[in-house]
Amino acid sequence: MPSVRELSALYENVMLAPRSGPDVCGTCFNFTAGYARCYACTHSPPVLDAFAPISYSVAHEQLHHALASYKRLNGDVARRLGAILAAILWRFIAHHERCIAQAAGVARFDLVTIVPSSDRNRDEHHPLRRIVAELVAPTRDRHERLLLRTDIEVPARSFSEAKFRATKPLHGQAVLLIDDTWTTGASAQSAAAALKVAGAGSIAAVVIGRHLNREWHQNDRRLRGIAQPFEWADCALCAEPVALPRRQS
Ligand SMILES: [Zn+2]
Ligand SMILES: [Zn+2]
Numbered sequence: 001m002p003s004v005r006e007l008s009a010l011y012e013n014v015m016l017a018p019r020s021g022p023d024v025c026g027t028c029f030n031f032t033a034g035y036a037r038c039y040a041c042t043h044s045p046p047v048l049d050a051f052a053p054i055s056y057s058v059a060h061e062q063l064h065h066a067l068a069s070y071k072r073l074n075g076d077v078a079r080r081l082g083a084i085l086a087a088i089l090w091r092f093i094a095h096h097e098r099c100i101a102q103a104a105g106v107a108r109f110d111l112v113t114i115v116p117s118s119d120r121n122r123d124e125h126h127p128l129r130r131i132v133a134e135l136v137a138p139t140r141d142r143h144e145r146l147l148l149r150t151d152i153e154v155p156a157r158s159f160s161e162a163k164f165r166a167t168k169p170l171h172g173q174a175v176l177l178i179d180d181t182w183t184t185g186a187s188a189q190s191a192a193a194a195l196k197v198a199g200a201g202s203i204a205a206v207v208i209g210r211h212l213n214r215e216w217h218q219n220d221r222r223l224r225g226i227a228q229p230f231e232w233a234d235c236a237l238c239a240e241p242v243a244l245p246r247r248q249s
Helices: 004-009 062-072 075-104 120-124 127-135 186-197 219-224
Strands: 050-058 111-114 147-149 164-166 175-182 203-212
Touching: 004 075, 050 062, 050 075, 050 175, 062 075, 062 127, 062 175, 062 203, 075 127, 075 175, 075 203, 111 127, 120 147, 127 175, 147 186, 164 186, 175 186, 186 203
Parallel strands: 050 203, 111 175, 175 203
Antiparallel strands: 147 164
C-alpha cells in the first residue's frame, strides 16, 4: 500500500498553492483586479469564519479532471483518484488544521462534515463522504453527517439558507466543512448558514480545489507566478502573503 506521502506527492506538480496578497480575494483567494473581495464574495453573505483552499483547480487541467472524475467514474480509476484525493486532504489537514482553527477563533474543530451534493440522489453515495468518514485519519473520528439537501429549489451557484438543513441541533460546536471544489462558494456558505441556524459555533471550510479559469482576465499570468512544486509546510492561511505578477498596464 502506498503511503499518504507517496500518494499525495503524485499531484505536487499540478497543485497550485493559493496565497493571500494584493489582488487576491480575502475570502476565497480568487484573483481580483485590485479589490479586497471578488464579485461572488461581495454578493453572498460571508457566513464561514475561515476558509482554506488547498490548491487552485484550473478548468480542464489535471486536478480539475481528478475532482470531477472521482465522483463520476466507477471502479479502479475512481478508487485510485479517491485514494490520491484522500491523501492530499489527510496531509493538508494534519499540517494545517491548527491554522484553520486559529483563523476561525477556536482551538480545534469538534465535528467534521461534508458539504452535501446539490443533487439529493447523488448525495446518498457521495464518495467524498467515504473519504472524510473512513479514509482520512485526521477527520474520520469526528465525522458526522450533519447536513441534508432540502426539497427547496435553489438556482445553481446561489446562496440560500434553506438549501440544506442540519440533521440535529448543535450546541455551539465548532464544525469543519469539507468539499472537493469551491466555485463561487455558494454551496459552502449555504451549508455553513444551515449549521449556524442549527446552533453551531465557529465554522470553517477546507476545499481541495478552488476553481479558476486560466483564460479569465489575468489569471494565466497570476497562476504562472505561483511557486512549484507544491509546498506542504505552508497553507493559504499561514504562509507569508505573496506579491504575484500584477496586471500589465
Ligand atoms: Zn472571493
Ligand atoms: Zn497553515
